[in-house]
Amino acid sequence: MPTERDIIAFLAQYDEQVSRLAMQARIVLFKILPGIKEEIDLSAKILGYGYGRKYTETICTLIPSKKGLKLGLYRAIDLPDPEKILAGTGKVHKYVIIDSVETIQSTALENMLKVAYETCMQRMGKE
Numbered sequence: 001m002p003t004e005r006d007i008i009a010f011l012a013q014y015d016e017q018v019s020r021l022a023m024q025a026r027i028v029l030f031k032i033l034p035g036i037k038e039e040i041d042l043s044a045k046i047l048g049y050g051y052g053r054k055y056t057e058t059i060c061t062l063i064p065s066k067k068g069l070k071l072g073l074y075r076a077i078d079l080p081d082p083e084k085i086l087a088g089t090g091k092v093h094k095y096v097i098i099d100s101v102e103t104i105q106s107t108a109l110e111n112m113l114k115v116a117y118e119t120c121m122q123r124m125g126k127e
Helices: 002-013 016-032 107-123
Strands: 037-041 046-050 056-062 069-073 092-099
Touching: 002 016, 002 037, 002 092, 016 037, 016 056, 016 069, 016 107, 056 107, 069 107
Parallel strands: none
Antiparallel strands: 037 046, 046 056, 056 069, 069 092
């Protein structure tokens, strides 16, 4: 697992607003997703969150870029989205645009992450 210093160094290559939102999003992810593991994928330029090294054990990713921050969700197409917060044209994976602290702390995002967690536990046989 990367250190806090590793995360800060990784995010330092992005705009201050993107870095700040990513740090806030991390706090929420660690709060909502018990025992989540964090990884840095330098080649993909993402932070990954899951319960193992397999792709199927992934819950979500933080995707920083020059344009902003996205929270990608594994198999988001299978998650309920009553608030219509998902974006993207992918047939399986979608993302939430993280443009404010309010988005990070929204009930809609929290509920989606909780369902994503439950779905991941089912995939892993830990219902």
